[in-house]
Amino acid sequence: MSPRPGRLRRVLALVLVSLPAASVNSMGSFATPDPAPLPLAQASPGKPIDVTHRRPEQELMRVLDAMQRGQFGTAQSTLDQLLRDYPNYRLAHLIQGDLLKARGRPLKTMGDVSEVSPEVLNDLRLEAQVRLKRYTEDAPVDKVPGNILQLSSAQRYLLAVDVSRSRLYVYQNDNGTPRRVDDFYITIGKNGYDKRIEGDQRTPLGVYFVLSQLPKASLPDLYGAAAFPLSYPNEWDRLQKRTGHGIWLHGSPSDTYSRPPLSSNGCVALTNQDLMALSKYLQIGVTPVIISRDFDWVNAEQTQQDRDSLLQSLEHWRQDWESRDTRRYLEHYSANFRSGSQDLTAWSAQKTTVNASKKWIKIGLSNVSLFRYPDNPDMVVATFEQDYRSDNLSSKGGKRQYWQREGSGWKIIYEDVS
Incomplete structure (x- = not known):
């Protein structure tokens, strides 16, 4: 059974109560369109795109949905399997603790534990918030970012990074018309976005391109399965005297499945599984990456x-x-x-x-x-x-x-x- 947005909104309300206002506001405002399923994407004629990378997040939503309905046995079995498959999924471990407590009394907050620091709890709650919003207040599937005026015939895909939603959207070039075919949870800079100077730990806003691929063997563990450097600083950044370098799309360290929304040094980080799924859309030197605080969604x-x-x-x-x-x-x-x-x-x-x-x-x-x-x-x-x-x-x-x-x-x- 797919989780229902209405019940997940009630879970989201519990998460929002748990978060300090500064954490919520730091992610910007969110739109509230009705959620809609993604169309069947096509990597090439007759070949559907593999979106199995979404399963861990979807399973987590099913756990929360079952908890909201009081079906603790279903929630527990689903969560047990999720943790067997992804033992380093920290948010899932937090929910495991909540699930055990929920059997005895109603939950008043997400992460009702004393042995975890407030900073770590807030990070995990914020991750829960933005992941939940993907299913309760998703960006409209039938619309596109107003930034996309024209894709070239050589650009098979475009990446739209919405930092306020902690989400990366993939648009396929369908004979000149951009169509959303995939999306991913992302992590951005510790201090948010709008990078201006070297070391400010912010993610830049702008139009960039994927420059190259760095294999895992050449990288420290922090960057995970691979890295794809972006063209920051671009021509406009340099004209505006913005400094810094080394803004990448990259994976996560081996000791964790995913990182909180605000925890990179300015890069756009994904889970390793998601990064490998994303990599099939990337054309070195060709794929555009638009990073925005939010998008104006238009026909x-x-x-x-x-x-x-x-x-x-x-x-x-x-x-x-x-x-x-x-x-x-x-x-x-x-x-x-x-x-x-x-x-x-x-x-x-x-x-x-x-x-x-x-x-x-x-x-x-x-x-x-x-x-x-x-x-x-x-x-x-x-x-x-x-x-x-x-x-x-x-x-x-x-x-x-x-x-x-x-x-x-x-x-x-x-x-x-x-």
Whole structure:
């Protein structure tokens, strides 16, 4: 029997009573849509995606549901099997203690034990809270983050990390339409999110890409089964003088099944089982990872106006570059534009000199992706493959631009190779 959201909401109320207000508020506000089952995901035509990694969390929800119904025998047998399979599941051990006490008297709080420190108890209660909310107040399955304006044809999947929900959502590129196919509980930085300086133990907010894979054999035990470095600091982070490095997707130490929601040094951490399940979605150098404090959930069609506007601006930029009309070309750039160490004045001088030396220019753009930047709805990251040809030079490569809304149009505020 699947746990019913109504009963789990009553369990959630018990957890919330147990938590200090600061712990609850640190995770941000939560939406309250009706829960809905995930559609059957497809890794490739005719091949369903394996989501058995969800079983431990689902079994824990069944335990809590059975406890709420007073079916302690069912709860105990389910929990016993869960702990046999995952003996280092600390939250399950906490609930085991509650289950034993619940047989004799009603529970007034989750984790009604004196031999565990208040800090550890609050960590486990917070984990219970965010895991429960996945089943009582899930993000809408039929909607997408408003940040996704366009996936490139090369990007098979996108990861959307909602730090307020402690959840990572996987979206499949279904012929250009993002469709949610999986999700995972995650851990973020000890001090929350919005990383700014080296060592602040916060998780950054932004648009990043998976850069590489580090195998278990090359890692300390802290990082678990593997690690996937992300592109923090990105171009925008460096422009904003944000420091630090080494932000990864990684697993958990061997002595624990999962970690509390706020316990990493800034990375996004998963259980080892979840990380291995997530790894099948990752394309090195290609998969985008959007990390946001929360998401504006919209119908995919609602992003069309901004997508069309950006694509039109990008096409006009391409045409004006081909025209060798430097004045028209430079009108696409913001007064605050930067490219590496160049400002708009230096960029303009360089482009004027280069264009004057050309007899003709042809520009081809392909694999265009467009993502609205978290916490900055008026900025969009465009990444594409550029095929540049002229009478004396030809080159191909990746390019990334940051477009900012200025007035009624869009201007490029940053540009560089990707």
